[in-house]
Amino acid sequence: MQHNQKSYTVEEALQKLMHYCAYRDRSQKEVEDKLDNMKMIPEAKEQIIISLMQEGFLNEERFARSFVRGKFRIKKWGRVKIIQELKKRGISSPIIKLGLSEIKESDYRQTLYELAEKKLEKIKEPNAYKKKGKLADHLLRKGYESTLVFDCINDLTD
Structure with a gap:
């Protein structure tokens, strides 16, 4: 059983990765994974990553x-x-x-409250305690800090 995987020169791989990074910002790990998939040797990977950084494709x-x-x-x-x-x-x-630092604190809190209000309308739970629990679970799954979540829920349900 033969695997026909294309092999790349360093120059071809660099071109391919420039496009990959130009499409959207990538992390170094994503670039390394891509180079691993391309079966590039460690020396070539290092050279390509350094070039991508110097050329501003990887930041x-x-x-x-x-x-x-x-x-x-x-x-x-x-x-x-x-x-x-x-x-x-x-x-x-x-x-x-x-x-x-891209997130302004005021936007962050406003978004949390908007999410909470929207979710609260959708929760069909007569028991107030369970309703709060479902709302808290939702907001925590979204990745908001528990202290903020509970402050928000108390503000909205009191």
Whole structure:
């Protein structure tokens, strides 16, 4: 059984990865995984990653910032979930902190309250205690900090 996998020169791989990174910001780990899939040797991988960084195609801080903006604005994720996902992608704590600076505190709280109000309307639960529990579960799954979640729920249900 023969596997016909294309082999790439360093130049071809670099071109391919430039397109990959230009399409949307990528983390270094995503680029390394892509190079592994392309069966590139460690020396070539290192050379390509350095080139991508020098040419501005690969930038962890820019990746973290755009990731945070996207997940917060579009998916309405909280900081807890965003941090978990960035860690999974091999982003360091200082860079995660820089990324999180993209979220204004006032927008963050407003989004939490909007999510909570929207969800509260949909919960068909007569028991007030269970209703609060379902709302809390939803907001915690979205990645909001428990202290903020409980403050929000108390504000909305009292």
